[in-house]
Amino acid sequence: MKRAPPLDWEVVLDRLSAFYGRGDWRVPYLRDHAEDPFQVLIGTILSQRTRDENTDRASAKLFAKYPDAAGLARATPKAIEALIRETGFYRTKARHIRACAQQVLERFHGVVPPDLDTLLTLPGVGPKTANCVLVFGYGIPGVPVDTHVHRISNRIGAVRTKTPEETEAQLRERLPREYWIPINPLLVQHGQNLCRPNGPLCERCPIADICPTGVARTLGRPTPRPEDRVARGASAARQGRRRPPSARRPTRGARSSPRKSSASAP
Numbered sequence: 001m002k003r004a005p006p007l008d009w010e011v012v013l014d015r016l017s018a019f020y021g022r023g024d025w026r027v028p029y030l031r032d033h034a035e036d037p038f039q040v041l042i043g044t045i046l047s048q049r050t051r052d053e054n055t056d057r058a059s060a061k062l063f064a065k066y067p068d069a070a071g072l073a074r075a076t077p078k079a080i081e082a083l084i085r086e087t088g089f090y091r092t093k094a095r096h097i098r099a100c101a102q103q104v105l106e107r108f109h110g111v112v113p114p115d116l117d118t119l120l121t122l123p124g125v126g127p128k129t130a131n132c133v134l135v136f137g138y139g140i141p142g143v144p145v146d147t148h149v150h151r152i153s154n155r156i157g158a159v160r161t162k163t164p165e166e167t168e169a170q171l172r173e174r175l176p177r178e179y180w181i182p183i184n185p186l187l188v189q190h191g192q193n194l195c196r197p198n199g200p201l202c203e204r205c206p207i208a209d210i211c212p213t214g215v216a217r218t219l220g221r222p223t224p225r226p227e228d229r230v231a232r233g234a235s236a237a238r239q240g241r242r243r244p245p246s247a248r249r250p251t252r253g254a255r256s257s258p259r260k261s262s263a264s265a266p
């Protein structure tokens with residue numbers, strides 16, 4: 001069987017940037033998106049296993065009161081819990097972010113370390129959080145892999161993996177460093193809009209012609225991930241076939257599933 005040509009990341013990033021109106025991905029990310037590394041660190045811990053809107057609200061409340069490591073290290077667990085309750089798992093998160101603040105203060109004089117291995121020694125910090133601090137706090141190339149980046153990287157054939165950790169390892173190996181910083185924000189935005197976990201909207205996707213999943217779904221062929229295959233009923237509907245009334249789903253009041261957080265992994 002003829003092998004598909006290697007994925008052209010330049011084309012992927014160009015098209016997604018244009019589609020979502022994000023400007024030129026080649027411009028250094030922090031020129032337009034400068035963020036405080038400590039707040040990136042704490043905000044990313046808060047974002048674990050919750051929706052983005054919960055993270056945004058809790059972060060705003062928390063940083064209004066405790067904007068830096070010195071303030072947060074002195075806060076009581078109860079005071080922190082009250083501010084971040086809506087993010088879920090708030091007792092564990094409060095314990096982690098307070099311990100993080102204390103360690104940043106005591107071990108690193110209040111400055112978040114700009115180094116992956118050192119970041120991974122902090123409480124509650126996993127690969128995704130550590131890479132987020134590098135990319136969004138310091139503009140240092142890293143590969144933050146959340147559920148969106150993991151899922152889409154597999155759909156577009158950039159990797160073939162089962163976990164975000166495996167995806168990070170393969171992307172680090174295969175992806176030129178110049179693409180490391182822009183892929184996360186673009187793939188997350190794509191995952192929140194068209195390339196959703198269930199039922200990607202390939203027919204509206206700007207990279208459908210170079211995405212193996214998009215091409216396969218259009219042609220009714222097996223997709224790289226079995227779960228992305230078009231359901232038989234949906235396939236029939238797309239081809240204009242009518243399904244028996246008993247097989248049709250009610251549409252009144254139907255809602256699309258709520259957006260999942262882009263940040264479920266630590």
Ligand code: SF4
Nearest residue numbers: 195202205208211214
């Ligand atoms: S074509 Fe479909 S599966 Fe591929 S990136 Fe676009 S929305 Fe996702």
